[in-house]
Amino acid sequence: MTSAFLLDMSRCIGCEACVVACKTGNELPIGRQYIELIEHTSGTFPNLTGGFQNQRCYHCSDATCVAVCPTGALFKDDGLTRLNRDACSGCGYCVQSCPYDVPKMSDGRASKCDACASNVGGGGSPWCVTTCPGKALKYGDREEILAEAHQRVDTIKGRYPNAQVYGETQAGGLGLILVLPDDPETLSIPADPPPTPASANLWKNWVQPISMGSTAVAVAGLGVLGVIARRNHIAEMNEVEGSEEAAVAAGDGSEGINDA
Numbered sequence: 001m002t003s004a005f006l007l008d009m010s011r012c013i014g015c016e017a018c019v020v021a022c023k024t025g026n027e028l029p030i031g032r033q034y035i036e037l038i039e040h041t042s043g044t045f046p047n048l049t050g051g052f053q054n055q056r057c058y059h060c061s062d063a064t065c066v067a068v069c070p071t072g073a074l075f076k077d078d079g080l081t082r083l084n085r086d087a088c089s090g091c092g093y094c095v096q097s098c099p100y101d102v103p104k105m106s107d108g109r110a111s112k113c114d115a116c117a118s119n120v121g122g123g124g125s126p127w128c129v130t131t132c133p134g135k136a137l138k139y140g141d142r143e144e145i146l147a148e149a150h151q152r153v154d155t156i157k158g159r160y161p162n163a164q165v166y167g168e169t170q171a172g173g174l175g176l177i178l179v180l181p182d183d184p185e186t187l188s189i190p191a192d193p194p195p196t197p198a199s200a201n202l203w204k205n206w207v208q209p210i211s212m213g214s215t216a217v218a219v220a221g222l223g224v225l226g227v228i229a230r231r232n233h234i235a236e237m238n239e240v241e242g243s244e245e246a247a248v249a250a251g252d253g254s255e256g257i258n259d260a
Contacts (some may be wrong), residue, residue: 001078001079001141002078002079002141002142002143002175003078003079003080003115003120003139003140003141003142003175004059004079004080004139004140004141004142004145004146004167004174004175004176004177005059005115005126005129005137005138005139005145005175005176005177006137006138006139006140006145006148006149006177006179007054007056007136007137007176007177007178007179008135008136008137008138008149008152008178008179009051009052009054009136009178009179009180009181009187010136010152010156010159010160010163010179010180010181011134011135011136011179012051012052012054012134012136013133013134013136014037014039014052015133015134016037017131017132017133018035018054018127018128018131018132018137019033019035019036019037019128020131021127021128021130021131022034022035022113022127022128024127025116025119025127026116026127029106031106032104032106032111034056034057034111034112034113035054035055035056035113035128036055036056037052037053037054037055038052038053038055038188039051039052039053040052040053040186040187040188042182042186049182051181051182051186051187052187053187053188053189054136055100055101055102056102056113056128056176057081057100057102057103057112057113057114057115057176058100058102058167058171058174058175058176059079059080059081059115059174059175059176060081060099060100060170060171060172060173060174060175060193061076061079061171061172061173061174061175062171062172062195062196063076063081063171063172063196064094064097064098064099064196064197065081065093065094065097065098065102065103066081067097067196068093068094068097069093069094070089070091070093071087071088071089072084072087073085073086073087073088073089073110074094074110077117079142079175080114080115080117080175081112081114081115081175082114082115082117083103083110083111083112083114085109085110085111088109088110090105090108090109090110092105092110094110094112095110099171099190099193099194100189100190100193115175120139125139126139142173142175142177145177146165146168146177149165149168149177149178149179150165152179153165153179156179156181159181160181160182162181162182162183163179163180163181163182164180164183164184165177165178165179165180166178166179166180166184166189170190170192170193171193171195172195
C-alpha cells in the first residue's frame with residue numbers, strides 16, 4: 001500500500017494542536033519541530049484574506065533529498081520519505097536541495113517528519129492526525145486520500161472558486177495531498193516544484209556506487225599488499241637466520257681445525 005496524508009487547508013484553524021502533538025508524541029527536544037504554522041495574508045487592503053501554511057514534509061515521490069543523501073539516511077518507504085538520523089552524516093545536502101524548504105539541521109544532523117513510522121508501525125496513527133480538532137488531517141491509502149480530497153474540493157467550490165487539489169502530480173506525486181482554498185502561491189507553496197536534477201540522480205546511481213567500489217578495491221588492494229609485504233619480510237628473516245646458522249657452523253669448523 002502507498003500511504004499519504006490529507007491536509008485540508010480550508011479546515012485548518014491554526015490551533016497548533018498538530019504542532020504540540022507532534023513534538024510530544026515524537027519526544028522532540030526543545031528547538032526541534034516537524035510542523036510549523038505560518039500565518040499568511042493575501043489581497044489588497046481592505047479586501048484581505050488570511051490563512052495558514054501548515055509547513056511539514058511533503059513526502060515527494062521524486063524526492064530530491066533522497067537523491068542527494070550520500071549515506072541512505074533518507075529513503076522511501078510505503079510512499080513516504082523516512083529519515084534514519086543515526087545514519088545521517090550531517091552534510092546538509094537535503095537542506096539545500098528540498099524545493100519545499102523542509103529538512104532542517106539539528107544537533108549536526110538532518111531533522112524532518114518521518115510520518116510517525118514507529119507509531120504507525122505499531123498500529124497507531126500519526127500524532128498530528130489523531131489530535132486535529134477540525135478534521136483537517138487524515139492518513140491512509142493514497143488513492144482513497146486523493147478521492148476524498150477531490151470530494152472536499154467539490155464541496156467548497158461555492159465558497160472558494162479557486163479551490164484545488166495539490167500534490168496529485170507535483171514532484172512525482174506527493175505523500176501529502178492538500179486541499180487548497182486558493183492558488184498555492186497564496187500560501188508560498190510552489191505551484192510546480194522543479195524535478196530532481198539529472199546530476200543528482202547520476203551522482204546517486206553511478207558516481208557514488210563507483211566511488212564506494214573504488215574505495216573497497218583500494219582497501220582490498222592495501223590488504224593484498226600487506227600480505228605480500230609480510231610474506232617477503234618472513235622470507236627475508238628466514239634467509240637472515242639461515243645465514244647466521246651457516247656462519248656459526250663455519251665458525252665451529254674453523255675452531256676444530258685450529259685446535260688440531
